[in-house]
Amino acid sequence: MHETITNRANPMIDPALHIWGWEIPVYLFLGGLAAGLMILSAMLARRDGAPLSRWARRLPFAAPALLSLGMLALFLDLEHPAHVFRFYLAFRPASPMSWGAWILVAIYPASLLYGLALLTDEEWAPAARAAGPFEKFRAFAVAKTGALAWINAVLGIALGAYTGVLLGNLGARAAWNSPVLAPLFLVSGFSTGAALAMLLPLSPSEKHLLRRWDLAAIGVEAALLGLFLVGLSTGGAATREAAALFLGGAFTAPFFVFVVIAGLGVPFVLEAVEWRKKLAPTLFAPALLLAGGLALRWVLVAAGQA
């Protein structure tokens, strides 16, 4: 006798979960980077003392550029790219995807205006002749520099947290079912943003500040990772199973080796020694941090779908 199950294993009833490939981790990583850079450029501008160095002034432009790259990756992942516009036909306060879509839209004008505001008059001069109506935008931006810095910082925090909320909101994936993901991705984005900035020829005092912030961020990130694992392993059966993936299971080596040791531990030691012994900065630490940030998202996205 054959028993036919009509109510399960039916894509209309049990939604088949879409498997995410490389696009999503890359999008989350670039989004985090953009968020980190937005917060950092605001923080650097608000500090007292010397004026911003040449590259620090251009930092705000990095955010929309990185975000666009990330959106391109996201776009590749979508099944119906042509339907993206629907996100913008409505705002659903309960949907993080809707929030995210609107945050993304807000970031472009905010960061571009802030970038214009930070440019010196000499830097703006060659563009001014061709700019025409943009001259008005810049005048507006320069007048509101302080407010724009705050807006950028807030939008950066929103974007960084949103990349975590996006995953944490999917209850069907046990490994993502953690409230820690939002602050974790935010801090990781901040840290990778600082790492990327450290690769640029900033002034020594700016690099010094970045390193201090980054060291703190790595510490917080390590604590959040600990909380994440503790939270998973003290939850229900499904989340405990998800925790086991990182504590002896299939993702243990990638997680601890690429994220914890190579992505956090080693760069922390390198930066701490750099700071203490006043050594010339090395590119290894930022490079490892960036790779570690990508690995974190990669491992989490892969483990959540295991």
Place this chain on the structure above:
Amino acid sequence: MTTQTKFWNPYLAGLALGAVLLASFLVAGHGLGASGASYRLGVTALDAIAPAHVAANEYMAGVKEHGLRDWLVFEVLGVFLGGVVAAYTAGRLRPGVIKGAGVSTGRRLAFALGGGVLMGIAARLARGCTSGQALSGGAVLSAGSWIFMLMVFAGGYALAYFVRRQWR
């Protein structure tokens, strides 16, 4: 320019290295190694380009069983990280080429590559290099490892006179 930390006393460095080796024996049940990871890396890369070619070669196909998810590969990753931290904290992390004054940079790099090729072949033939065979096998008194070790010194001394210009 920062001041460099001096190298450790060789006997103390040897003691530390022995302690790491012993820890590897007792904790992981593994010897230290290096060339095995290079081989795996090479075969994995080749497999990505020409899978049929690798599958046809029994000796290389064996690597694919767990590919890069291998103890030695991860150990060598650790060697790299440990090297970075040690070099940087000692003020020695600096891009450059190590050579004597009597040889051009291009020649030195060509020698480094050629010597590497020779060692890659030799290490596969001998089932290990100075780390895996001489150091680890030597410490457990494997007969083959000691033969290998003596031959490494023999080969080095035999050729040293002819390549001496590289180092002065």
Place this chain on the structure above:
Amino acid sequence: MNGFFFPLGIGAGEIGLVTAVLIGFGFGFVLERAGFGRADKLAAQFYLHDMTVFKVMFTAIVTAMLGLVVAGELGLANVAELSRAIASETFLWPMLAGGFLLGMGFIISGYCPGTSVVATASGHLDGVMTVAGVVAGSLIYGEIQPAAAAFHTSGARGSLYLYELAGVPAWVVALAVTAMAIGLFFGAEKVEKIFRAKRAVSAERPEDVRAERRTMRRAFGTLGAAAAMMLTAAALPVSATTAPAKTAEPIAAHALAARLLDEPWNLRVLDVRDREACAEARVPGAECVPADDLAGLGLRYAAGARDLAIVGGEDESVPAEALAYPGKVYRLDGGFAAWKAYALTAPEIPEADAGADAREDYKLRAAIHAALTGAAAAAPPPAPAQVYVPSAPKKKAGGCS
């Protein structure tokens, strides 16, 4: 579990990979701090004015060796099992050739495969080139290995240790190696001093350069001769003691039966008689492979983990193809006839006054016969007459007296 640590540690699985990175980190850190990230420091070993390589390497070997011996004595580790996991089997000829080649590569590149990784980590471009070379070289060997397979496995000696060659306990060899190392350390210090002085002088005047060249030549000559002598010494006992391994060891029918019952998984039995005879009756678990078909099994390329037992007919010679097997090779003493007489013929019931050995032997044979022929279990041997034997007084327990 073998004592305190896991059988083979936690080297396996995902956790093992994490420990691998941590242990590798220590390895790389120490290598760099010893100066092994610099080619000139490493190459100096071969010009005798800085023998750091030798000193570090031998101190490390002695430390780990003594540590392992102590751990074994304390029951913290199963040294035999660990040694097999750590060291590869010995293949005399490829290891001789590979060692020499690697030494040449070492002095040409200035690195060995491990230290080239540390050099790369220190930012040295020559180290990067060596790493690339090692990858390329091992691939080249991978390409030529099938053609050189015979040489690849030549001189196979299985797992062979110096203490087995010397026929003494491992700790004796360990102490001897330690003593030798200490002696060599003193020698190394002397050699360094001499060659450093020569080097300092030679930089100035041409006649000193010539003198140095003379000394170098003499030193290399002496060292070469010493290396050759050591090699002969190392190679001779190996070939002398292991030459018999090339012939198959005879195994009696009862010993074969016992192994088949106790550990069939460690034994591969090949029946090399013609197919009809083999099909009719064979040792349990035996594969029927007539001598002419043996080549098809590729025994010489097998791992050699299991022992091989060859069952022949009246002709007791073992085919060369079977002897090429890297593991241990037995031949059934007396061929299949001996097996038939032992295992397939019902044993005679021993007399009631037969010794305990004879009774045990009977029990075993009866069990084997019953198991192999399907005959009902044989009659139990008659009970022996009860004789009271007072047990010997127990020896007082040892302790620290």
